[in-house]
Amino acid sequence: MTDWRPQAAHTAVAAIEPKLRALFGDSEKQWRRFRSRLATESERLFALAHSLYGWRWDFAWQYEAFLVSAATAAAGRSKWLRRKDKRADHSWMTSPETLWGQCYVDRFAKDFEGLAEATPHLEDLGLTHLHLMPPYLTPPLNSDGGYAVSDYRRFRPELGSEKDFRKTIRRLDDSGIGVILDFVANHTADDHPWAEAAKRGLGGFRDYYLIFDDRVEPDRYAGHLREIFPDRGGDAFTWRSDIEGPNGGAWVWTTFHEFQWDLDYRNPGVFTAMLGELLYLVNLGAAVIRMDATPFLWKSPGTDCENQPEAHTLLQLFNGLVGLVAPSVRLLSEAVVHPDNVAAFVRADECHLGYNPLVMSSMWEALASGDTRLLQAALQRQRSRPEGCQWVTYLRCHDDIGWGFADEDALAIGLDPSQHRAYLNSFYSGEFAGSFSTGRRFQDNPRTGDSRISGRMASLAGLESALEIGGDAVDAAVARILMLNAVMLTSVGIPLIYLGDEIAQLNDESYELDERLAGDNRWMHRGKFPKARLKSAKAGSGPEGAVYSGMSRLLEIRKRHSAFAGSLPHLLDTGDARLLAFQRRSGPDIVTVVANFSSETVDSSLELDGSWHEAWSGAEYTGEVGAIDPYGFLLLTQSASDS
Ligand code: GLC
Numbered sequence: 130m131t132d133w134r135p136q137a138a139h140t141a142v143a144a145i146e147p148k149l150r151a152l153f154g155d156s157e158k159q160w161r162r163f164r165s166r167l168a169t170e171s172e173r174l175f176a177l178a179h180s181l182y183g184w185r186w187d188f189a190w191q192y193e194a195f196l197v198s199a200a201t202a203a204a205g206r207s208k209w210l211r212r213k214d215k216r217a218d219h220s221w222m223t224s225p226e227t228l229w230g231q232c233y234v235d236r237f238a239k240d241f242e243g244l245a246e247a248t249p250h251l252e253d254l255g256l257t258h259l260h261l262m263p264p265y266l267t268p269p270l271n272s273d274g275g276y277a278v279s280d281y282r283r284f285r286p287e288l289g290s291e292k293d294f295r296k297t298i299r300r301l302d303d304s305g306i307g308v309i310l311d312f313v314a315n316h317t318a319d320d321h322p323w324a325e326a327a328k329r330g331l332g333g334f335r336d337y338y339l340i341f342d343d344r345v346e347p348d349r350y351a352g353h354l355r356e357i358f359p360d361r362g363g364d365a366f367t368w369r370s371d372i373e374g375p376n377g378g379a380w381v382w383t384t385f386h387e388f389q390w391d392l393d394y395r396n397p398g399v400f401t402a403m404l405g406e407l408l409y410l411v412n413l414g415a416a417v418i419r420m421d422a423t424p425f426l427w428k429s430p431g432t433d434c435e436n437q438p439e440a441h442t443l444l445q446l447f448n449g450l451v452g453l454v455a456p457s458v459r460l461l462s463e464a465v466v467h468p469d470n471v472a473a474f475v476r477a478d479e480c481h482l483g484y485n486p487l488v489m490s491s492m493w494e495a496l497a498s499g500d501t502r503l504l505q506a507a508l509q510r511q512r513s514r515p516e517g518c519q520w521v522t523y524l525r526c527h528d529d530i531g532w533g534f535a536d537e538d539a540l541a542i543g544l545d546p547s548q549h550r551a552y553l554n555s556f557y558s559g560e561f562a563g564s565f566s567t568g569r570r571f572q573d574n575p576r577t578g579d580s581r582i583s584g585r586m587a588s589l590a591g592l593e594s595a596l597e598i599g600g601d602a603v604d605a606a607v608a609r610i611l612m613l614n615a616v617m618l619t620s621v622g623i624p625l626i627y628l629g630d631e632i633a634q635l636n637d638e639s640y641e642l643d644e645r646l647a648g649d650n651r652w653m654h655r656g657k658f659p660k661a662r663l664k665s666a667k668a669g670s671g672p673e674g675a676v677y678s679g680m681s682r683l684l685e686i687r688k689r690h691s692a693f694a695g696s697l698p699h700l701l702d703t704g705d706a707r708l709l710a711f712q713r714r715s716g717p718d719i720v721t722v723v724a725n726f727s728s729e730t731v732d733s734s735l736e737l738d739g740s741w742h743e744a745w746s747g748a749e750y751t752g753e754v755g756a757i758d759p760y761g762f763l764l765l766t767q768s769a770s771d772s
Contacts, residue, residue, distance in 0.1 A: 138175030142167060145193050149200040156204060159211070163203045166453045167196070173478075177446040181439060182397045191397040195450060198401055202408035202454045209299075210414060210455065217457040221257065222482070222519040222623070223695025226688050229309070229625040231260040231526060233274070234288050237628055237658045241289035245300040250663065252304050254631060255684055258416060259301060260309035262527060264288050268320050270645055271388040274527060274655065275311070276421065277318035281406040298414045307416025309461065312407050314447075315422040316389040319369075323402070324390050330373045337399050338390045339382035339428065341366070342374050347382075353433050357384055359574035360648075384425050384434075394426055394443055404450060411455045417482065418451070419461045420444065423474050436470040444479045461521065465528075468510055468535050477517035485511075485520040485622055490533050492524060492613055493582075493589065497556040497566075498549075499727035501709040506538040508698050508711065511621045519695070520622030524613055525589075525630055529571040529581040529651055530557070547578060554580040557589055565591030565606065567636060569650050585654045586610065587633035592672055605728070607633075607672050608760035611679040612724050615745070615762045618687050619722050620698050620711065626680075629658055632666040633676040686744045686764055691715040698722075704734035708757060717768045723754055724762040732756050741765040 146164075153160035167174075178192050185191065206214070221227050230251060238244040244261075251259060263275030266283040284294055298308050317324055326334035341347055347366040354365045367387040370378035382391040392399050410418060427439035444460075451458055462480035464471045468487045475483035491507035511520065532553050536546040555561040557568040558580075568584030587593070590609040595602035610633060618624045637656025640646040666677035687693050698711035707727035713720050721741065725731050733754045741750040744764040757763065 134176055134179070135172050137179075138172045141175060141189060141192055142171050142196070144189075145196060148193075149196060152197070152200045153204045159204060159206075163200060163453060166456070170449050170453060174446065174449045177442055177449065181394075181400075181442055181446070185397065188397075191401070194397075194401045195404060195446075198404050198408060199450045199453045202405075202412055206412055206454060207414075210412065210457070213416075213457040214455055219459065219481070219517065222459070222517075225690055225693035226255070227257045227623050228255050228684065229258045229260065229521065229623055230254065230256045230628050231262070231309075231523075231625060232628040232658070233262045233527070233655060234264050235285075236655060240287065241284075241293040241297040245297040248300060248304050248306070251301075251306055254626070254681075255688070256306050256626075258307045258309055260311075260417075260419060260625075263311045263313060264294070265313075268318050268388060271318075271386065272645075273386055273389060273649075274651070276313055277316075277386065277389050278313050279318045279320050280322070281313075282409055294413070302414070308414065309417040309419055310410050310413070310415040311419045311421050312410060313421045314392075314403060314407075315425045316383070316385065316391045319388045319390055321390075327390075328369070328372045333398065335372075336396050337392060337402070339393050340372060341380045342376050344380065347380050349430055350428065350434065353431065354384075355433055355435065356574060356577075358386060359572050359576070359579070361387065363576065382428070385422075391425070391428075393428075394439075395428075400443070400446070404447065407447060407451065408454055411451060411458050415458065417459050417461050419463055420447070420480055421463050423462045423464045423480065424466050424470065435466060436464075436473065441473065441479060444474065448479055465531060465533060468507070468533065471533075472510070475518050475520070476515050481517060482519050482521055482623070484526075485522045486531070486533050488520075488522050488621060489524060490530050492616060493530055493557070494532065494534065494549075494553060495709070495726045496590070496609060496613065497553055497564075499729075500706045501724075501726050502542045502706050503534050503538055503544075504709055504726075505700055506541070507534065508620060508700060510535075512697055514697065521625050522617055522620065522622040523625035523627065524617050525586040525627045525654065526625070527627070527651065527655055529583050530589075531581045550580075551578060554582060557582040557584065559594070565594050565602075565609075567591075567593040569653060571650055583650045583653050585634055585636050585656075586613075586627070586630040587672075587676070588636040588654075592633055593635050596672075603672055605760065607675045607679070608758075610676050611683070612726070612760045612762045614680055615683055615764065616709065616722070616724050618683050619693060619713070619720065619764065624687075627654075629656070631677055631680050632659070632662050632673045634659055634662065682745070689744075690718055690720055690766065692718040692720040692766075701735060703754075705731050707731050708733055708735075710735055710754075719767045721765040721767075722762065723757060723765070725757040725760060728759045730756050730758055737765065739767060741767050 238247040264284050265278045266280040267277050323334050323337045366380045367383045372379040424435040427437040428434040429437050459481040461482040462474035464474050465486045474480050487507045491504040495501045495504040532550040539546040556564045557566045558570045559567050567588045568582045571581045571583040573580045592606040595606040636653045640652030646652040662673050666673040692713040692715045696713045696715050701710040703710045710723045735754040744766050
């Protein structure tokens with residue numbers, strides 16, 4: 130028996146081929162390229178779309194709209210970007226030279242023009258990609274740092290015009306820096322034109338969102354949902370009296386803040402509309418698209434409405450359609466959920482790249498407990514990675530730190546998961562006696578006892594408190610910062626630097642004076658980039674100088690070793706849980722990393738065959754690795770040709 134699907138897929142395409150062809154006008158070559166990609170992908174795309182929307186009487190018409198949107202974008206792709214697509218080569222994903230950065234345009238460099246002028250610093254660091262926090266239009270008061278989007282096609286006026294943006298992206302491209310842009314797929318701001326139309330019940334826009342006249346439907350879901358921002362009081366639904374309805378208002382689904390309205394992807398019109406916005410960003414010249422909040426895209430009654438199979442199908446459909454338009458572009462998943470669910474989004478046919486919140490939070494966990502067993506379990510979980518995919522590893526970003534280790538990993542080493550999380554929150558908020566950290570609790574939830582942590586890397590690692598004490602305390606903080614970075618840069622995936630961390634930028638409390646920001650303490654780690662500090666760091670003075678030159682050296686070492694080119698870490702037994710040791714290799718190039726997460730000197734029982742060159746200090750090693758300083762680390766390198 131033949132499967133009906135391939136045939137249906139081909140029939141669907143054949144029926145609209147003339148319409149698609151017409152969109153390309155006299156660009157015969159572009160059309161042929163698009164058609165050949167479509168021929169390869171057509172069955173997969175059709176099956177994905179059918180599994181989400183095949184139950185609808187108008188499915189054929191909806192599917193046509195998806196393809197028309199893709200063809201329109203493909204026909205409108207600029208020459209510059211078509212050249213990139215033609216030589217699309219994704220080997221950068223496993224190159225040791227690849228280095229990502231992240232910044233807010235306004236906080237880092239005032240505006241797009243300022244960002245172009247700041248390129249030399251990005252070049253000095255050796256960045257290959259830069260994530261610009263969402264620069265799109267937002268409501269004037271509530272923006273959630275850009276994640277409440279009022280219009281995906283307009284920039285915030287204070288950053289500059291679209292022309293300025295295009296100029297800056299080309300300037301960065303000239304320096305070999307690709308731009309990463311956010312696709313905030315789960316929600317729009319409550320003043321987005323679609324939301325405004327929904328409020329007035331215009332033209333089917335109410336069906337773009339999950340809007341309910343009464344609590345009957347919301348209450349069917351509510352009991353199953355996790356509280357993402359508990360500060361707002363435990364309900365994912367918001368009553369809005371400005372939505373027209375028989376009850377003088379309506380409830381709207383708002384997973385994050387009250388002003389971020391979740392989109393309803395059960396409506397294929399929403400998919401088509403959002404696909405248009407996504408492809409617009411792709412055609413602006415983004416090298417990578419960050420798919421924000423992937424777990425939340427699909428709601429199913431009776432579930433927690435996270436990580437639903439349909440959310441994966443949806444992302445696969447986005448992936449396939451982006452592939453038709455822009456094969457050079459890669460998608461990055463942002464999922465901060467159970468490690469197994471984080472991994473599920475990272476697939477070559479879904480999101481090629483995935484943030485690694487598990488390794489991130491486990492590095493901080495190990496630093497607070499002086500015990501690397503959970504970090505080892507986290508690295509163990511990275512042992513397999515789908516072909517063509519890569520992790521993005523970081524220490525800090527614009528968000529808080531949540532303690533995302535798997536409960537089963539904690540239980541396996543005799544830790545009570547919730548008590549351990551309580552300890553970590555108390556440690557990093559500085560409440561725990563003897564803690565060096567000056568972070569703050571974020572979204573403390575007295576009902577569940579959950580909390581997360583805000584704070585800059587240097588402050589969390591103790592630099593802020595050490596500067597008050599002075600002397601050895603400062604050296605210890607710098608040692609912690611460099612050790613964490615050594616592990617981050619060498620353990621797994623593409624490293625990401627949250628700009629400012631390379632010069633040990635500290636917490637910034639000034640957000641408390643701004644009423645738009647005061648309610649969200651994540652702004653304490655989103656302070657303005659301190660230019661004067663960069664100057665003193667480059668001059669080699671103070672702890673910022675030590676961190677800057679140390680990180681520059683670590684980056685140089687990383688670049689020289691093909692062992693970091695995508696190989697996975699192989700854990701080694703050191704005989705002491707305070708130490709982390711792993712090996713990475715590529716052909717003859719082998720690197721063994723040993724790091725001490727504790728404040729004591731630790732003797733390692735690790736023995737290595739042959740002779741090794743320690744790249745950080747320049748010392749030579751044979752046999753026993755021996756004692757490692759408090760918060761010290763070794764980068765032992767060997768290449769077969771040396772031995
Ligand atoms: C992502 C962003 C976070 C934002 C949320 C809602 O998790 O990283 O900053 O609050 O999405 O869009």
